[in-house]
Amino acid sequence: MLKEDTFKKAQDGDLKSVEEICSSTWEAVYRFIYYKVQNRQEAEDITQETYVKALSHLQKNSVKIEQYTGFLKTVALNILRDKWRKKKRRGTNVNIEAIDAEKTAIEDETEASAQRELIRNALDRLNEEQRMVVELRILKGYSVAETARIIKKKESTVRVLQYRALQTLASILKNND
């Protein structure tokens, strides 16, 4: 559990405190980001950016933080949104203070768990071949060649099957929204 003054010390540039904050909160923050980006490389980078932004923000603004992890997740969410906005060339920056940290973190957990349930249900509605391809390729991480060997189909067929399976899933999930 972080002591209240650890954040204060980190804001004053105390590196031991930065280390303490990172080691006690990184996993929740990293998991939150990974959930959104689904790859380790990007999750590690955004986690790092999150801590730099969050601690710089605290240096600039003497904010009292009650929900450390919630605050860090909010900053992470801002970075992700910013990134997605930039990708879409809209280019507006998100104001860190405009989002309620606690609310975001809580809503996100609830939403994530409901979404997992929806995805499982959607997978059940795929035909046997499509479900198998999605499970092997996406959930178990097999390559196209390995998947083709397992289900005894051509690689091109695996690609077609996974494309159609994802189209079906996207349509089911969209109708659920």
Next chain:
Amino acid sequence: MDNNEKKLSEYIDKLNAEKMPKEHDEPTDSPELDELMDTVRKVRSLREPDLPEVDYPKKLARVVGRQLWQKPSNRKRKWAWLAGTAAISAVAALVLLVNFALYPGRTDIVYAMEQAYKEVRAYHGILSIVETNLKGEETLQSMREVWADNEGRYYVKELEGFQKGLITVNNGEKKWQVCLDEGQVYVFSAFPDPYRFTLELGNEINDAKNATQIKTIGKDVVAGRKATILEVLPKGGESYQIWIDEETNLPLQRQRAMVNAIQYRVTYTSIEFSDNIPGELLTYDLPQGFEEIDKNSEQLVNNIEEAAEIAGFTPKVPENLPKGYVRDSIAVTDGMKAIKLSYTSKDKKSRVIILQEKATDEFKPASTSVLGKVGSNTAEIQSPVQESLGVLNGGGQYSGMADICSIRWQESGFEYAVIGDVTMDELVLFIESIALDPVQIPSGEEVASDKPQIEVAVDLEAEKNEQKSVDAGHSPWKLDPVYVAQVFVSLKISPEGIEGEYPVNYEDMKIIKNNGIDAIVEVSGDITTVRKVYLKRLIRQDSTGIWTVVGYDPA
């Protein structure tokens, strides 16, 4: 369709390899593909995340710590002095006069330090940084070897502590950091450079020179040398102590006030003076097997034609350079959209940058800036630079450095900024060398003629206490007139207090006048009947002074 099937499959492969797919940075040209990739991520979220290596938290802390050190501390920014208006200069002159009257020894001490530093060409020292807690227990935080010269070049090596082995060098042409344990070298632009090692002699003397109060409080011996202890009260912030070597008249040690039960003391355990920093320390050389990570997004070019070809426009070039300056470099920056012309004074102690690019957005000045004019166009004047908007955003890291000021404006479809560690008058000379029209920097009297329809009573004692509270690092939003106006208008709507979101958006507030002492914020939207909020810096008229609402106009 075939192509999209392939792209989708490659996307899945990339995620399976735990690498970032390029589609996360670049838009695809197919909304359907975007949607399917989104679905892949959703399905994949049923898996347990792939966690980093066990030493990741340690690496994370190290990198975060280093980047925080790279970023200028806002604390410093808060205490920095806003120059640039005649009225403020008058206040500063008055403060100096009062100090002189109250502390007759002050100018002698500072003068002696300045004169002594003028003789220094380069120095080499070992610095120790010690942390003391409330119980008086001391811990050595770090030991650092430093080389520095009077042209702003330096070499710093961490000998002990959290970042042991880290080497930071700025040779005036480029800046780099060698991380021995990571096998990486980070390269940055040489100017502006937010990194200042603690107890750098030139900065320390400058801080003393700009202090509100300075007085002798005793004698001591530091690292075997006789020293005089001075107590320095900076403009804003807590007082601190510096130990001045009686023989050299240069700082030997500094001790900050205790903040959050922790106090830091920085000491030169040894220091010697020389003619220059050894050349090999200032030569960039990528060690074998090391990876270079270039954080400097600038591309240096040889002439204006090359810059124009890359950026797609011909930049304005000063016709008559202010006396004593020479052109240092031409670069294209900010995604190759902006042209950056750099100038240095002949003694290399001052630098000025002219940035220019095609204007893409409506001009929006920083909310904390003073508003002036270049010709008939609104100019954003910052001293020091507090926010990097528009062309300033892509041209380097300018904000947060106490000694850097800027003027930014748009003119005939282009956006310009002139930035430098010089006086506002020198910046104006540079602007006049590229702009046809004169520059107007407002004085304190101009806005005073705008009177609010309804005056708001002010409790001066309460404001003095608020200022002290802000000086101590609380409620920094009081330094932003737009934020203060937003809170005022919100409280007009909900006098019982604000819960959750402010009823009036920050974006609905527009600063229409600000001379550094008086400001007027215009309010749009139909949620409030307040149309204009009048604010004043009542307690201190510089960038560390809080804003107070003194009146408003209803609709």
